[in-house]
Amino acid sequence: MVFLSRRLFFAVLGGFILTVVAGTLYFLMRLREEVIASQMQMAELHARSLEDQLTQSLHVVDLSLSRVPGEQIDVSAALRLAPYIRSLSVLDRHGRILSSSNPENSGIIVPTEDFFPEQGDDILRIGSSRNGRDWNDRVGDGRRFIPAVREANGRLQMASLNPDYFINEFVHRVDDKTGVVQLLRYDGVLLISTDEKMLPDGKQVWRERLLAREFDTIDNARLGQRDYILSYRASRTYPLVLVVCLDRSVILAGWRSEALIYSIVVFAVLLGIAGLSVFYYDRMAEAAEERKKAERQLRLSASVYEASQDAFLITDEKAAIISVNRAFTRITGYTEDEVLGKNPKVLASGVHSSEFYAAMWKDILEKGYWQGEIVNRRKDGSTYPEWLSITTVRDHERITHFIANFADITVRKAAEEKIRYLAYYDTLTDLPNRRLLYDRLSQALSTAQRHSSYGALLFIDLDHFKNLNDTRGHDTGDSLLQQVALRLSTTIRVGDTVARIGGDEFVVLLEFLGENESLAARRAEKIAGKIRLAIGAPYLLDDREYHCTPSIGIALFTPQQTAAETLLKRADVAMYQAKSAGRNTVRFFDPEMQSLIERRVTLENELRDALHYKQFILHYQPQVDRNGRSVGVEALVRWQHPDGRIIPPSEFIELAEETGLIVSLGSWVLETVVARLSEWANDPERSHLSIAVNVSARQFRQPDFVEIVSRLVEAAGIDASLLRLELTESLLLENMEEAIATMTALKKQGVSFSLDDFGTGYSSLAYLKVLPLDELKVDQSFVRDMLFDEKNAAIARAIVNLGQNLGVTVIAEGVETDAQWQFLIENGCHSFQGYLFGHPSEM
Structure with missing residues (x-):
């Protein structure tokens, strides 16, 4: 029996040693991967920085060439801006140098077919690297130059560039012991390299890479006889590619040394553990045998x-x-x-x-x-x-x-514990309740005063918890609260307190954060960050994944005595500040926030009065076709405050959403719009106009929303196709099936739908083909900069083309200039809205 136990002991010891060895190997390989990943980021950073610097330098060259006169070229001004320019020249159509800042260049014929791209007006074209300081230098003496030419106003202007300047910049960033920096043209021709012995990949390889991506980082590229981390970045302005190559053998040299030391240490420790284990096993076996002999007597x-x-x-x-x-x-x-x-x-x-x-x-x-x-x-x-x-x-x-x-x-x-539990603990989560929290908080405040130490109170509220209760039931909500309580309990430090004080509100009490306020604040913020990450991890509720985020308010308490109730109120105010900042964030108590909360309460009361006393009005902004004819308007709500101000929706819609007043406000807007359509039906000049109305998520998800709209349309006797409901992407994606059902029911009544702010949310082409939409609305953020930003222009064109392919109309909002209007017309847009056609008014 003793023999078998000994065999088992050695089996366990051997398993332990194998586990440690495997763990060590895993750790070292992970460390190696982290080193490579870090250097890939460094290579990418170098490539981006050097490409930006190169583009700026060539921009100066481009600018200098554009200012070159026909004769008597003075290069001194250019050299002050760009010391890498050796000469500036003017060529005729046959490539003969007519005039140059270097007189010895005059008359030399330049092979213009060697430049890339081969032709192009007002584009800087780059030639291959050549021997010599300039065109007149036939000997070279190991020096080289790179010609660059541009054609404008019927003549060729050329600059000779000093590659040594750029090589010095490259070596300053990436020394020759660590790696190589190369400059290539788009066609793969090598212009500059910090290591002339290392040739780049073939021209076909570079063409394929640039066709695939403008920039990329490759963790293992074989160049010559060595492996490199390769990061390249193509200039969007000039036909050049900046390549950074970091030698993997150099990068991993430090890791190899560290791995060797780590392996030796682990081997020595394992050897010592094995020896001590065998020694103590034998001693324990002898002691156990002696005890058994004594027990028999x-x-x-x-x-x-x-x-x-x-x-x-x-x-x-x-x-x-x-x-x-x-x-x-x-x-x-x-x-x-x-x-x-x-x-x-x-x-x-x-x-x-x-x-x-x-x-x-x-x-x-x-x-x-x-x-x-x-x-x-x-x-x-x-x-x-x-x-x-x-x-x-x-x-x-x-x-x-x-x-x-x-x-x-x-x-x-x-029995005693049950009585105490009911008095001091929350029965759902087993966390301390408000009563026990106040008891511990009072003790913590006294301790802070006695030890001159700071502490903090964290007020935690779960974002959108009410939506979960309303849509999936209170049992699911309770399950989430229990899981949150468990995560909080395992995240805080030993000795800290986490309590549930009601609903989805939790409080964490942190003590002994330090003797100065700055240190205490940093430590409290760090713990709050851990709590935010812990709560933000996915939950499994009824076999479905659910994501929850917290808003956290922090109130520090000082060695000076502060009332527990006051401290809790401060943390609560800070939590609401986190809510106002967009949720899923952390905020410290700010005395100004207290007055802000009070103003918010005042605004909410005024908003209720505004609904009761009908202080809201509608302004209408025209919508026109490509000929400038009015085809409709968009209804925009305004608040006519008793003090005479006209308050825009940006100042009260969010509060209306949070308080639920948006439903009543939205109903009033719909009623007013339908009444206006009924009024316009008898006006020959306006009877054809449609009215677009923004519908909030809460209003759209009302169980009787279809019935409400149908009843209003039927009672007013209007043409339902003139009522256009504008919905947001986020509203539709929350419950796709329900949204489709609601839209389909209203479509049968003739009501049309527009997708507002398309492209600014989580756009998915998959839902567009199943939603019964009539119109896509190009957001003004794309229209505003599309004449200056090619990306915005491309997005605007794509939305218009998408609408055409889906068979729906496209309207662009925020059109303010004729140039914007003309651009959109040329790209097939159907309708337009913006200050160019009229500001919102009461009509």
Whole structure:
């Protein structure tokens, strides 16, 4: 039996060693990957920085060439801006140099077919690298220059560039021991290299790369006989590619040294562990054998001892158990055979400190007796409280035995704990409730004052928790609260307190954050960041993944006394500041925020009064076709405040959404628009005009929304096709099936739909083909800069083309200039809206 146990011991030891070796190898490989990833980022950074610098330098060259006169070229002004220009020249159509800042260049014929691209008006074309300082230098003496030419106003203007200037810049960023920097043309021709021995990839390779991506980083590129991390970036302005190559062997040299040292250390530690393990195993085996021999000689029993309802335990002078009764087995779950020869520590729960046991044994050895309450552990791992008495048995002055008897007081303690639990803990999450929080907060404030230490109170509110309760039920909401409570409990420090004070509101109490306010704030913010990440991880609710984010407010408390209630209010105010900042963020208490909250409450009350006293009005902004004829208007709500101000929707719509007042406001807008359409039906000049109305998410998701709209249209007797409801992408994507059902029902009544601000949200082409849309609306953010930003122009064109292919009209908003209008007309846009055609008015 001892032999088999020894085999098992060595098997476990061998498994441990293999696990450590495997873990070490895994760690070293991960470290290697991190080194490579870091250097890839560095290569990409160098490529981006050098490409930007190169583009700026060539822009100066381009500008200098554009200012070159026909004769008597003075290069001094250009050299002050661009010291890398050696000469400026003017050529005729056949490439002959007519005039040059270097007179010796005059008359030389330049092979213009060598430039790339081969032709182009007002475009800087780059020639291949040539020997010599300039065209007149036939010897070269190891020096080179790069010609660049542009054609404008019927003549060729050329600059000779000094590649040494750029090489010095490249080497300054990437030294020749670490890697190589190359400058290539789009067609793969090498212009500059910090290592002339290393040739670039073939021209076809570069053409394929540039066709695939303008910039990229490759973790392992084979160039010549060495492996490199290669990052390239093509200039969008000039036909050049900047390539940064970092030598992998150099990069990984440090890792190899570190890996060797780490492996030697791990090997030495494992060798020491193995030796000590074998030594202590042999010692423990000998001790166990000796205890078994002693146990066979000690068998004490008595009828009273066995019949007692209290547990009895007898040990020898070394505290090895030699006898227990049946009550001991009933209470602890251990049979006598399972504990014979063992120390009563087998029952230890780990609840009590070493100081507690030291004091107990001090009384036992000095007084011969100890009695008190203690928590021990049963065989099944559960803990229980017991009332324990320990007495010594002496032979003359020598202790020969220890006798312990104890009773399980679990039932009594459970009753006491139940009463305490109901008073101080939240029954859903098992976290401290508001009452216990105030108790601990009061103690923390006193401790902070006594120790001159700062602390913090974190007020945590779950974003959009009400939506979860409303859509998936309170049971699902309770499940989320329980999981959040668990994550909070495992995220905070030992000694800190997390409490649930109601609904989806949690509070974390942090103590001993430091003796100065700045340090305490940093530590509190760091812990709040960990909490935000922990809560933000996905949840599994009813076999469905759910994402939740928190808004966290922080109020620091100082060594100076602060009332607990005041501190909690400050944290609450800071939490609302986090909400206002867009949610899923952390904010510290700001005294100005208190007045802001008060203003928000005032605004909410005024908003309710505005609905009650009908202080809202509608302004209408024209929508025109490509001929400038009015085809409709968009209804825009305004608040006519009693103080005479006209308040735009940007100042009150968000609050209306948060408070639910948006539903009542949206209903009023719909009623007013339908009434206006009914009025215009009798006006020949306006009867053809449609009115677009923005519909909020809350209003659209009303169960009776279809019925409300249908009833209004039917009661007014209007042409339903003139009512156009504008919806946002985010509204439609929240519940696609429900949105399609609502839209389809209203489409049957004749109501049309427009997708507002298309392209600014999480656009997906998949939903466009299933939604019954009539119109796409190009957001003004694309229209505003499309004449100056090619990306915005491309997006605007793409939306128009998409609308044409889907068979829906496209309207562009924010059109303010004739140039914008003409651009959109040329690209097939149907309708337009913006200040160019009219500002919103009451009409």
